[in-house]
Amino acid sequence: MDGPDVTFSALVAARLLLAYAPLPEALNHDHQLSSPLTSYSRLREGIYLFDHGIDPYSGGSFRHSPLLLSLFSTVLPLTPYTSPVLWTAADAVAAWALVRIWRLRTGAKLTSRDGQVAAIYLLNPYIFLPSLALSSSSIENALALLSLMFACRGRASASLLTLACLVHLSLPSVLLLLPTLLLLITRPVSRLALPRPFGADLKRTLPLLAEFVGYGVLLTAASTLVCGNWNWAEKTWGASLTLPDLTPNPGLWWYFFTEMFDHFRPFFLMVFSVHLLIYVVPICIKFQHDILYAAFTLIGVLALFKPYPTLSDPGLFLSMFSLFPEIYPYLRHPIVTALIHLHASLLLPLFNSLWLRQGTGNANFFYASTLVFGVGNGAALLDAIWAGLRIAIGNVEDGYEVVQE
Structure with missing residues (x-):
């Protein structure tokens, strides 16, 4: 067994042991780790109701999506013993996919950084804490x-089916559709340092x-068949568009709409939703020479502006x-x-506890910490965009400075 494989196996084993510790019970109801759309306790409640007709x-x-409802009520029933295994497996699959993307980008079958790439994902607290809370964001x-x-491997059907499942679970993820289509007709190799116009035929994306x-139609039909009606669409997809549940979370939406007068609500819901979409085409055009980097940037946009985010959203981006690694010198x-x-x-759990547990604070406390968190996510996103553009210029002579790319 190679060194990266040993590292990966050890990380997954440690993650599984941690999942069976008493800690996850205290995390299941933490608003930073799970949202109304990803909460494990709400998923269990829905399965109980579904099983009782x-x-x-x-x-x-x-x-939650009817897909999760049918999956976890029949094929993979959730118990205190199986749930940690399932969520650990999800993290392991995600880390494995990340390593595979790295190998495909570098064109190597095995690299010395494979173990580091897996460790950065599996040891990221923004990743493993929501997973310990059994949030479906994992x-x-x-x-x-x-x-x-x-x-990246050019397997169109598998990629599009997986993306359709993702969009079915989380509607804002439709932002990844365009970069995925473009990635299927190009290669994932690094071209940030040598940008060139997009050379593939865009007509190939139509089929x-x-x-x-x-x-998407098949998954929608299957969901309707499971539920017997269309109520699920309003409760799942509609929640991302209308924000009916104002449970606090690390995002920027909930407090804004808590304080808003009802007659302004439809307009600003439209503004916030459309605001997410306006980034897709400009980012794909700007990074047309490296579509994988465009997808990475859009994942950062989702982490910052998603209606119901958890810590795992910025965790994936980071x-x-x-x-x-080629952009590191240019950050x-x-x-x-x-x-x-x-x-x-440090602020998020502290102010959350002061407000919701100790009762010595108010909503402004927690929202202030989410604004700080948003500044951090925004700074990381802007720095990534800058570095991805700056690398094309290369070294600058003494006495000169790059002011704008």
Whole structure:
């Protein structure tokens, strides 16, 4: 067994042992680790109602996809013994996919950094804490990385089916559709230092888009068949568009709409939703020479502006930095960004406890910490965009400075 394989196996084993510790019980209801759309306790409640012949979507608490409902109520029943294994397996698959993407990007079958790439993902506290809380965001991360990995390998059907499942679980992930289609007709090799116009025929994406739509229709039909009605669409996809549950989370939406007058709500819901979409085409155009980097950047946009984020969303973005070591010398403020994240990681649980457990604070306390967290995520995203553009200029002579790319 090679060194990277030993490292990977040891990390997965340690992660599994940690999953069976008493700690996860205290994390299941933490608003930073799971949202109304990814909560394990709500998933268990929905499965219980479904098993007893009650429509879980008739209330206002269950917002998981019918795919998870049918999967975990039949094929993979959730128990205190099986759940840690399933979530550890999701993390292991995600880390394996990340390593495979790294190998495909470098064109090597085995590299010395394989173990580091896996460790950066599996040891990232933004990743393993939501997984210990059994948040379904861990499954979403695995699907996102699998879709990109299959796209890098040119396996269109597997990539599009995985992406369709991801979009079915988390509607905002549709932002990854365009870079995935473009990645399927190009190669994932690094071209950041030598940018060139996009050379592939865009018409080749049309049958791929039709295939993705076909998978989406099949999953929608299967979900409707499981539930027997269309209530699930409003409770799952509709939640990402209308924000009916204002449970606190690390995102930027919940407090804004808590304080808003009802007659302004439809307009700003439209603004916030469309705001996510406006980044897709410009980023894909700007990084047309390296579509994998465009996908990475859009994952950062999702981590920052998603309606119901958890810590695993920025965790995925930060972990993917390991795929692009060539940009490290061109990052402008990595230390400042890391310190902001450290500051936010201390403030979030502290202010959450002061407000919701101790009762000595209010919503402003926790929202202030989420703003700090948003600044950290935004700083990382902007630095990644800058470095991805700056690398094309190369070294600058003494006395000169790059002001704008």
